[in-house]
Amino acid sequence: INLCRMGGVSEGDDVLARWSDGLLYLGNVKRVDGxxxxxxxxxxxxxxxxxxxxxxxxFSVGVEEVCCICDAPPxxxxxxxxxxxxxxxxxxxxxxxxxxxxxxxSWICRQCVFAVATKRGGAIKRGRFARLMQIxxxxxxxxxxSLDWDPQHLTNQQQCYCYCAGPGEWNLKMLQCGSxxxxxxxxxxxxxxxxxxxxxxxYEFQCSVCANGPETIQRLPMSWVDLxxxxxxxxxxxxxxxxxxxxxxIMSFAxxxxxxxxxxxxxxxxxxxxxxxxxxxxxxxxxxxxSGKEIKKKKCLFGLQVxxxxxxxxxxxxxxxxxxxxxxxxxxxxFFKVAILCLDDSTAHSWHSLKQLHLKCFSNSxxxxxxxxxxxxxxxPSLCGPxxxxxxxxx
Numbered sequence: 001i002n003l004c005r006m007g008g009v010s011e012g013d014d015v016l017a018r019w020s021d022g023l024l025y026l027g028n029v030k031r032v033d034g035x036x037x038x039x040x041x042x043x044x045x046x047x048x049x050x051x052x053x054x055x056x057x058x059f060s061v062g063v064e065e066v067c068c069i070c071d072a073p074p075x076x077x078x079x080x081x082x083x084x085x086x087x088x089x090x091x092x093x094x095x096x097x098x099x100x101x102x103x104x105x106s107w108i109c110r111q112c113v114f115a116v117a118t119k120r121g122g123a124i125k126r127g128r129f130a131r132l133m134q135i136x137x138x139x140x141x142x143x144x145x146s147l148d149w150d151p152q153h154l155t156n157q158q159q160c161y162c163y164c165a166g167p168g169e170w171n172l173k174m175l176q177c178g179s180x181x182x183x184x185x186x187x188x189x190x191x192x193x194x195x196x197x198x199x200x201x202x203y204e205f206q207c208s209v210c211a212n213g214p215e216t217i218q219r220l221p222m223s224w225v226d227l228x229x230x231x232x233x234x235x236x237x238x239x240x241x242x243x244x245x246x247x248x249x250i251m252s253f254a255x256x257x258x259x260x261x262x263x264x265x266x267x268x269x270x271x272x273x274x275x276x277x278x279x280x281x282x283x284x285x286x287x288x289x290x291s292g293k294e295i296k297k298k299k300c301l302f303g304l305q306v307x308x309x310x311x312x313x314x315x316x317x318x319x320x321x322x323x324x325x326x327x328x329x330x331x332x333x334x335f336f337k338v339a340i341l342c343l344d345d346s347t348a349h350s351w352h353s354l355k356q357l358h359l360k361c362f363s364n365s366x367x368x369x370x371x372x373x374x375x376x377x378x379x380x381p382s383l384c385g386p387x388x389x390x391x392x393x394x395x
Contacts, residue, residue, distance in 0.1 A: 009039060010032070013058055014029075015027055016056070016058075017043075017051045017056050017057075020167045021172065021186075022164055022168070022188045024057060026043070026044055027044070029056075036050075038053060058085075067088055067089055067090045069093035080107055081107075085111065085112050094109065094110065095140070095141040110141065113129055113132045116129045117130060118164070119187055120186070120195070121187075122186060122192040123189060134214065137163045138212065144182060153176075153181050155169075161183045161185070162182070174196075176205065177207040179206055179210035184207055190214070191215040191217040197261075198234045198237045198309075199230060199234065199309025201312055202312070203218065221265065222263055224278060224280070224281040226310050227254070228278050230310050231250055231253055232303065233304060236304065243292060246301070247275075255274065287305065289302055289303070
């Protein structure tokens with residue numbers, strides 16, 4: 001059943017859609033399904049995906065007369081309208097509740113705070129939006145106990161994760177809180193000193209809700225086998241290949257990003273000894289790794305027996321054998337960090353679907369936000385070579 005309008009979203013509307021990395025991307029609504037509560041959204045690279053209504057942030061042309069959460073008109077007090085998106089809220093409908101002294105001339109809603117503050121590698125840590133985000137993160141906008149989880153507590157049926165309540169994939173740059181068990185996007189956390197690798201769960205993390213304040217995080221110890229597994233898994237997702245040359249790709253990646261890997265006791269290993277330790281780990285663990293010589297290829301090639309993240313020593317469950325969803329299966333505008341919230345005037349003209357409405361709503365008070373479109377996967381410099389396409393090469 002296709003309807004033209006659903007919960008303030010209509011066909012033809014330009015919207016921000018939250019993806020599984022926690023970031024928002026510019027798209028245009030092509031179809032609306034009111035029964036399934038989702039919209040078919042066309043993104044900047046012309047790909048189309050169905051997105052749940054909860055993961056779509058729309059814009060209001062004028063001051064709204066009904067609450068964007070419950071669709072009810074004002075009660076005793078007038079609605080509070082967000083300075084940026086202009087959506088109206090009952091004070092009690094917003095999470096957290098809006099303070100009585102809030103002023104529509106300066107108040108910014110949760111959605112817009114997260115839209116500005118989230119970014120690849122970790123959310124901003126300084127400035128007004130960083131402080132607002134920290135306040136917002138003390139409460140989740142959903143009931144954690146209402147989510148239906150799989151036996152391994154990796155995915156839930158509602159596709160509701162993190163502080164943002166957006167979709168997510170646990171193996172793609174997410175942290176699991178050791179207290180509540182929920183998964184949180186790298187882009188929404190403010191505690192990281194270095195970007196995450198895909199499948200990197202070697203952290204002891206506590207979310208802001210459980211900590212009742214800023215997040216806490218501690219790096220867990222890693223072995224050479226863990227490091228080899230993590231590097232191969234990360235490279236396999238980024239480069240869409242199974243086998244990698246030890247010297248030119250595996251060792252090169254490890255050396256170039258050695259400090260960013262936060263390896264604890266392994267960090268002090270001299271450069272000349274790293275090669276021996278990693279190679280020994282790859283050759284001595286046939287249950288995890290396969291070498292090229294075993295499949296009649298070059299012996300310097302190595303890959304994973306099963307493409308799955310390295311297990312933690314505390315895991316009670318066996319290694320997951322079903323290969324997780326490859327990020328390359330979702331080649332929409334996740335390859336283009338949509339700059340609707342961080343464009344200057346000179347850049348805005350290069351985004352053909354960026355309309356005056358967006359510029360009007362999101363042109364002010366963007367402190368600490370980058371002014372360029374970032375490639376989602378360019379977290380580490382060693383991936384910017386010939387095996388990893390530049391943003392301009394992705395269609």
